[in-house]
Each structure stands twice: as C-alpha cells, then as structure tokens.
Amino acid sequence: MSQKLKNGVRSAGALVAFVAIGLALMLALGPVLQPKSNTAEAGMINASSNAFTGEAPDTIDAVFIGDSETYTSLSPMEMWKTHGLATYNCSTSGQTLPYCSTFLDRVLKTQHPKVVFLEANALFRRFSYEKVVARAVNDAFPALEHHDRWKQLTWEDFVIDSNHTWTDSLKGFKMRFVHKAPNQAKIAENEALHPLKTNIPARNLAILESMNERCKEHGAQLVVVATPSIINWNEERQATMEKVSAETGIPFLNMNDGEHKVDIDWNCESYDGGDHVNYAGALKVSEMMADVLVNQYGLQDHRGDAAYDSFANALPEYEALVEKKQPTALD
Incomplete structure (x- = not known):
C-alpha cells in the first residue's frame, strides 16, 4: 500500500472516529439537555402544543395537527363542554409538514387516537x-434541539428523568377575542402580488x-x-x-x-x-x-369518566379565561 493511500485510510479512520464520538456524545447528552418537565419554564419548546404528553395514556380520541389556522379554529375544551369529547390541538405557528410528522410520532407514543386531522394549509x-x-x-x-439549555443545567438534570405532568387547560387552543373586518381591496392586492400556491409538491405528498x-x-x-379562511383558501x-x-383515499373535510x-x-x-377566526368563529x-x-x-x-379528569378539571379554568376574554399567549 502506498504512503498516500495509507494516509488517506488514516484520515478516513480519524473522520469516522470523530463522527462516532460526536454521535455518542449527542446521544448521551440528549437525556441531560431534555427538559425535565413539559412546561415552557422548564425549556419545553411549544409547550402548550406538546402538553398532551402530560395527559394520561390513551385518553385522547382525536388530535388536530397544523398551523395557526388550526389552533385558533378548534377548541378541544369547547368540544368537551358540549359533547364530552377528548381531543387535543397539536398545532404551532407556520408548522411545516416535517414538524407535523414529528407531532404525529410524539402523539402515537402514548395515545391511540381514532382520528388524526391534518390542516390542509x-x-x-x-x-x-x-x-x-x-x-x-x-x-x-434531542440534544441539538435543546442545546440552549446547557446554560440552565443543574446537577438534577444529570440524575433525574423527564416527568411530563403538566396539562394545558386549553388543550392547545389559542383564543383571540378582538375582531377585524376584511379589507377586500387589500386582500385582492396581496393575492395579485403573492398568489396562493395551489399545487402540492411531491415531497409534501410523500410525507402525507x-x-x-x-x-x-x-x-x-x-x-x-x-x-375557514378567506385569505388562505380558494377554489x-x-x-x-x-x-x-x-x-390517496385520505378523507378531506372542507369547512369553507x-x-x-x-x-x-x-x-x-x-x-x-379574514385569515384566522376569533373565539366567536372558533365556537362555530x-x-x-x-x-x-x-x-x-x-x-x-x-x-363523568374519572379517566378523563384532566378535561373535567380544566373546564372551570377554560370558562374563567373565556369570561375574562383573556387572549392566549403564544409559546
């Protein structure tokens, strides 16, 4: 073997070793850097959307995954109040399909929903x-997603496992009480300058x-x-x-x-x-x-089923927030 080839083999071996050590470190640091509870204060990203991890296993019958169109339109607690349905809204602002897919995987780890709704947007x-x-x-x-937590680490992060017990009283819903009428001229102008994409790329279909x-x-x-949206939907x-x-055989529910x-x-x-509904629209x-x-x-x-006390206990707080017309902070 020539010296040049030997040097190349050594370099390749060193690179493989470096990558292997890096991967091992990331795997080892994952449990350390992950938030030890599922609250925003503990470092959980999109805490309210992820708070289904604090719900009892197999107590969520339907989930809603998508973007802000979803989390402002669908109120799980309203559906509990009127029909006793156990649902959860796992939506975040501008959620892309890869993140939608991640939420699906997270839900399926502890829940067996009968229906999963994906926002068309x-x-x-x-x-x-x-x-x-x-x-x-x-x-x-996970160490990569939570890498900023190294500044907050304490000795407990090295010895305590994650314990997700927090539940969101709105079950991922975000409330808005103000109202603003559409400006049709501005909507038409914006549509002319930035027309809606009306085809679905192949990579999106693959994830679907x-x-x-x-x-x-x-x-x-x-x-x-x-x-419903008059800005993000058209014929x-x-x-x-x-x-x-x-x-695909995937059902499509059109509320427009x-x-x-x-x-x-x-x-x-x-x-x-005209883009998102407020609380009054969300009721409908x-x-x-x-x-x-x-x-x-x-x-x-x-x-009346004790297994769903998380929903029953959340109802008074939900109703109090509605009574005060308190908008939901985004996380």
Whole structure:
C-alpha cells in the first residue's frame, strides 16, 4: 500500500472516529439537555402544543395537527363542554409538514387516537430538503434541539428523568377575542402580488402518505381538514385537495364550502381581517367538528369518566379565561 493511500485510510479512520464520538456524545447528552418537565419554564419548546404528553395514556380520541389556522379554529375544551369529547390541538405557528410528522410520532407514543386531522394549509407550504434533514436530526438527537439549555443545567438534570405532568387547560387552543373586518381591496392586492400556491409538491405528498401509513398502523384515520379562511383558501386549493383525496383515499373535510361549510361572519368573527377566526368563529368551527367526530367517527362522551379528569378539571379554568376574554399567549 502506498504512503498516500495509507494516509488517506488514516484520515478516513480519524473522520469516522470523530463522527462516532460526536454521535455518542449527542446521544448521551440528549437525556441531560431534555427538559425535565413539559412546561415552557422548564425549556419545553411549544409547550402548550406538546402538553398532551402530560395527559394520561390513551385518553385522547382525536388530535388536530397544523398551523395557526388550526389552533385558533378548534377548541378541544369547547368540544368537551358540549359533547364530552377528548381531543387535543397539536398545532404551532407556520408548522411545516416535517414538524407535523414529528407531532404525529410524539402523539402515537402514548395515545391511540381514532382520528388524526391534518390542516390542509400545511400541505401547500414549501420547505427545503435541508428542513427535512434538520427535523430528522433533531428528532434523533434531542440534544441539538435543546442545546440552549446547557446554560440552565443543574446537577438534577444529570440524575433525574423527564416527568411530563403538566396539562394545558386549553388543550392547545389559542383564543383571540378582538375582531377585524376584511379589507377586500387589500386582500385582492396581496393575492395579485403573492398568489396562493395551489399545487402540492411531491415531497409534501410523500410525507402525507407516510403519515397516513403510520396512522393506519396505529388504528387511526388520517383526515385532511381545511378550516375557514378567506385569505388562505380558494377554489383552486379545493380542487387540488379533492384530487389528492381521490388519489390517496385520505378523507378531506372542507369547512369553507359544501356540506361541512361553517358560516363565518367575517366582519366580526375574524381577528385579523379574514385569515384566522376569533373565539366567536372558533365556537362555530368547533361545533361543526364535534358533529363530524360524533356522527362520522363515533367518538364517545367521556363526561363523568374519572379517566378523563384532566378535561373535567380544566373546564372551570377554560370558562374563567373565556369570561375574562383573556387572549392566549403564544409559546
């Protein structure tokens, strides 16, 4: 073997050893850097959206995964109050499909929902392959996602396991009580300058199909839902989703048109001029969703069942926040 080849082998070996040591360190540091509880104060990212980890196993019958369209439209506690349904809203601002996929995996670790709803808006949102890789790496090595926590580490982080006991009284819902009527001229101008993407990229479809397979493996039905919006929805997106639904067999629930249309008064039931609904609009959307969950998917009324005390105990706090018209802080 020539000296040059020997040097190359040594360099390759050193690189492999370096990478192996790095991976071992990340695996070892993962449990240390992970928050020891599931609160924002402990360092949990998107704490309220992840607070389903504090719920008792197998007590959530339906989950909603998506972006701000979802967390402002669907109130699990309202559905509990009116129908006794145990649901959770696992949505975050601008949530991309890779993060949607992560939330699905997290939910399926402790819950066996009958139905998983994915917000259609996320299917049209673009993201790079680098985002996919970054999300996969963060999922595999939690130390990377929580690397900033090294500043807060105490001796307890090295000896105590994570214990997720906090539950969110709104179950991931975000309330807004102000109202703002749409400015049709500005909406038209913005649409002309920044037209909505109406096709779904191949990589998005691949993640959708992967999520569908995982739902099937866990006995859940994946459903794509389009919550009401006059800014983020149009006939072209509807046609695209109907085609995708027909091709994949994944049901599509459209709340903007047709049988399940929710009649939103956009002059007083939106907080930002037609993109997201406010609390009054969310009541209507949640009522329609509850009707679908009961009549199409057979979800049961769990009021009076001690296993669902987390929901029963959260109701007074939810009602108090509504009474005070207290908007939900974003995490």
